[in-house]
Amino acid sequence: MSHNTVEENRRRNLFGDQAEVWLFGYGSLIYLVDFPYLESSPASIEGWSRRFWQGSHDHRGTPDNPGRVVTLIEDPGAVCGGMAFRVEAAVFAQLDEREKNGYLRVATEMTFDDGTTATGVTYLAGADNEAYLGAASELEIARQICRSRGPSGENSDYLLDLAIALRELGLRDDHVFEIETQVNRILAERPARNG
Ligand code: SIN
Numbered sequence: 544m545s546h547n548t549v550e551e552n553r554r555r556n557l558f559g560d561q562a563e564v565w566l567f568g569y570g571s572l573i574y575l576v577d578f579p580y581l582e583s584s585p586a587s588i589e590g591w592s593r594r595f596w597q598g599s600h601d602h603r604g605t606p607d608n609p610g611r612v613v614t615l616i617e618d619p620g621a622v623c624g625g626m627a628f629r630v631e632a633a634v635f636a637q638l639d640e641r642e643k644n645g646y647l648r649v650a651t652e653m654t655f656d657d658g659t660t661a662t663g664v665t666y667l668a669g670a671d672n673e674a675y676l677g678a679a680s681e682l683e684i685a686r687q688i689c690r691s692r693g694p695s696g697e698n699s700d701y702l703l704d705l706a707i708a709l710r711e712l713g714l715r716d717d718h719v720f721e722i723e724t725q726v727n728r729i730l731a732e733r734p735a736r737n738g
Contacts, residue, residue: 548639548643553639557648557650560633563630563631565628565630565720566580566629566630566638566665567586569588569619570614570625570705571612571643573705573712575704576626578630578637579631580628580630581630581654584626584655586654587622589654590621591615591617592615592616592618592623593616593718594614595684595718595722596611596678597644597646597672598612598645599611599612599674601693601695602644603691604691604698607658608690610698612698613719614645614646615665616699624712624716627663632737633676635664645674645675647668648664648665650664680696686725689730703727704725706719
């Protein structure tokens with residue numbers, strides 16, 4: 544499957560006929576909210592884990608030097624926390640463009656902090672997209688993150704901002720926090736740039 548998913552998402556139009564849809568964000572959608580929304584609420588989804596297994600050719604890397612960003616991996620029994628946004632369906636045109644590097648809209652059940660649930664959408668980059676990188680150790684992921692940057696900025700900022708946002712939500716994510724530790728160590732060991 545092509546890593547540009549705009550056409551595929553438009554063709555599928557999942558939930559796009561509804562006036563309003565709940566969107567579950569688990570990566571940059573938590574902390575980089577550049578889209579209009581009607582309401583937001585911390586939420587979680589069951590059976591999925593957040594992993595830095597997706598390549599980024601367009602935001603935090605380039606096709607030659609892809610960065611690493613998060614996707615969701617099926618993981619029975621796991622709970623992935625994030626932020627849900629109630630958005631008007633028209634917002635998906637903008638979101639599809641932002642998430643075009645391999646992410647497809649998929650239906651998901653989400654649970655809000657008060658225990659109520661809703662069916663909505665999350666963006667998932669599956670193993671069959673061309674930008675997918677797959678598993679690696681947290682140290683290897685940290686090294687790749689530290690040498691990657693793209694039109695949206697440093698890959699390390701994506702990781703560090705996500706770790707901060709998860710902590711602010713009171714969430715623990717051992718995978719993300721271990722990569723954060725390694726990234727901070729690598730950055731601290733780098734010689735200071737002159738000028
Ligand atoms: C998300 O944040 O929900 C999707 C992945 C990303 O844009 O970082």
